Amino acid sequence: MGSLAYAESSQASANRAINEAQDSIYVAYKSIAQAEQAGGDVTNLVDLLNTAVSLLEDARDSYEQEDYSTAYEKAVEAESIAETVKQNADDLQARASFARTLQIIVIPLAIVLAVIFSYIFIKRGWKWLERKADEEFLEMEIGIPEEDED
């Protein structure tokens, strides 16, 4: 009777752990999707989350084979990895959003500055060329060809 109750308890725990791991993986994937949308590179996070997905599949296989303790262990491990991925994905999303905001400010500012500096340089350059042309003109000597005395 006691062992039957233990088996049922073990099965229930494994089942609950599997469901919780699946939920955590879904939540982590949602964070990855948001981080990617914000412009972050999620390649490594996807690889890590796939480790959790693989562990969850192993947990399900163990559960089907009535190896509930292994199923429980693998599901708990999968959940732990998924939580780490979620944390990292949230951090990545925050960084990517900040970088994008910075881009929105910096790029137009850089364009405006580039135009202003171009304007100043071209104008100064133009003036310099004009001045040089004037100087050359002023330095020109008027020469009168010598007449032949013959």
Add this chain to the structure above:
Amino acid sequence: MSKRRMEENLIFIAVAVSTMIVVSMLIYTAVTSPPSESFSVISILGPNQDASYYVDEVNVGETIDMYILVENHENRAEYYVVKFKLGDVNTEISDNQPASLSTRKTYQKILNDKESWQFPVDVSISERGNDYRLIFELWRYNENTGDTEYTGNWVQVWLDVR
């Protein structure tokens, strides 16, 4: 201000404004350019891991020698779920409606954009019969609805079990 200087200033202002317009248009085009067409692919490969030959007959309980290939061209990471269902000549399935059969086995993986995933099909059939349909449906997890949804992509192989 002399007339000549005024003309110069006007030219510079015109150049500056033109530059700003051109640069703004380039940035707008870069930012708002539509992404390339998005789609997912599922296909069956034979024992040689290509489409040249498929097993059409197996023994009872024998593991079927074939592979499934999933490709992600959705311009984003996708959480794919492949559902294996065992049907027959009467099974109805379409691009809009998955087969109303129980799922025998699921395979899942998250794929980055432009990434593919190939895996062996480790299933077997425990009863003799002809015209079995091994159906593989491609589903994906929608993080907005919190559910897996049918992509409309599916593949099948007809099989006799002796």
